[in-house]
Amino acid sequence: MEDVKRIVTDIRNGNFKPIYFLMGEEAYYIDQIADYIEGNALDESQRDFNQMILYGRDVSIDDIVGQSKRFPMMAERQVVIVKEAQDLSRTIEQLVSYAENPQPTTVLVICYKYKTLDKRKKLYKTLSKQGELFTSKKLYENQVPDWIRRVLKGRGYTIAPKAAQMLVEFIGTDLSKINNELEKLQLIVPVGTEISPEIIEENIGISKEFNxxxxxxxxxxxxxxxxxxxxxxxxxxxxxxxxxxxxxxxxxxxxxxxxxxxxxxxxxxxxxxxxxxxxxxxxxxxxxxxxxxxxxxxxxxxxxxxxxxxxxxxxxxxxxxxxxxxxxxxxxx
Structure with missing residues (x-):
């Protein structure tokens, strides 16, 4: 997705938004962006004091705001990542006051999976102006084989069309699950190899004859x-x-x-x-x-x-x- 590339490029160049609100049905891209920020926004030596991982089921909006208003320690910025933030869907609008005036030295990342904000409400409109509001849309089934091909190409592999179709037929359209299987194959198959139906059958357990x-x-x-x-x-x-x-x-x-x-x-x-x-x-x-x-x-x-x-x-x-x-x-x- 072009939006994902743009966000990653901005982060790589040191251009951070104060809030990244990552939402939508496809969890894969939400995780990819959050993981990239987690691994690249701070030097490793800065993370112990300046990077906080929170989970929606364990915190309130007040907890998130309180953590986000802290100042970084011996670093240019601090990073606050809230995973599974969809558990806060009933109170998420309370984040609007912070979104209107975010702490400039904080990078707040909200992972709001399987849900989207109401475009009519104030939080959506505020985040559109003040931060990065990213919607991760589910791919249609006929788009997934090409996604598999592009992912593998970026990792130095090719895949036979039938093999890609077998993966979709067996696993479905969940990109995270497909990616997990692709990563397993990478541990076994040398770079430069074409992933064939036989490789899928031998290593993932999908019969190339009975499917x-x-x-x-x-x-x-x-x-x-x-x-x-x-x-x-x-x-x-x-x-x-x-x-x-x-x-x-x-x-x-x-x-x-x-x-x-x-x-x-x-x-x-x-x-x-x-x-x-x-x-x-x-x-x-x-x-x-x-x-x-x-x-x-x-x-x-x-x-x-x-x-x-x-x-x-x-x-x-x-x-x-x-x-x-x-x-x-x-x-x-």
């Missing part, structure tokens, strides 16, 4: 034997392969396939569908196997199975039976 991504691919190719083989594996390991995730992925796939059918210019598919160009060939193949009218019927069938998976008319059907029913719906034409 939702491979099921989607088998369905798109109308490889009935492979699709049922994967479904059988899922049925035997329901905790590792919850039906709700499979249904969501297939629903997304066929919705995108419907859009692909409607495209006047197929070359626009990556942008319109929000899909890496590497995977467009999967939609080209699926479009030949599933005409538009059939896709509409399949989407209706997926919705029906989704309702059954939530107990509506399912009569206690197992996840495995529901998935097999869904495959019958998809392949039945």
């Amino acid at each position: 939702n991504f491979e099921l989607q691919k088998a369905i798109g190719e109308r490889n009935i034997k492979k699709a049922y083989s994967i479904a059988q594996h899922f049925a035997q390991n329901p905790k590792n392969h919850p039906l709700v995730m499979t249904v969501a992925l297939l629903y997304s796939f066929f919705n995108k396939l419907l859009k692909y059918h409607a495209l006047p210019d197929p070359s626009a598919a990556p942008k319109v569908l929000g899909v890496n160009p590497y995977f467009i060939k999967d939609y080209q193949v699926a479009a030949r196997n599933y005409p538009m009218k059939r896709v509409s019927a399949i989407i209706k069938g997926i919705r029906a199975v989704d309702m059954k998976s939530k107990g509506v008319g399912a009569h206690n059907m197992s996840q495995g039976d529901l998935l097999k029913e869904l495959l019958i719906t998809i392949f039945d034409h």
Whole structure:
């Protein structure tokens, strides 16, 4: 994110704001900025007396203000970092009096995860003028593989598109969790290596053969034997392969396939569908196997199975039976 780069560059150049209010759904960037300030705002010799880490569940706004109004000891500035500040959401507006007149020798960092301030209220407006108000937005699922690629490129690695997709399918869109797995790989894999599906399978425990991504691919190719083989594996390991995730992925796939059918210019598919160009060939193949009218019927069938998976008319059907029913719906034409 450009805002993250700008903030880090300013800090690196010694240009500090008196308050950094870091908020939003994506915790990863909040942690990255706070950690960078924690590690770079002061020399190591200055931190013992001039750097304080507080936690929202343990302090009040008065405690934070009191700490922030202190003067640094034998240093140009002091740093006060409040982690998990979302625990103070009921009283956070009380910070407005300090925000109006912050201590110039204090760098106050507020980590307000999974929440945002009300733009209509005074604290938001004051922080917009007096400090750095940063909102960390959640990435869409189709943006995460490219994020993985960029992070690894910055660390001297490349990654195969399928391997990146496997990580997203297995871990989801939580950037902190994905980053933890990438850091584990860095301890094992030499710099300069391309992260392949085999490396993911061997070191993270994600099967490159039995996962939702491979099921989607088998369905798109109308490889009935492979699709049922994967479904059988899922049925035997329901905790590792919850039906709700499979249904969501297939629903997304066929919705995108419907859009692909409607495209006047197929070359626009990556942008319109929000899909890496590497995977467009999967939609080209699926479009030949599933005409538009059939896709509409399949989407209706997926919705029906989704309702059954939530107990509506399912009569206690197992996840495995529901998935097999869904495959019958998809392949039945």
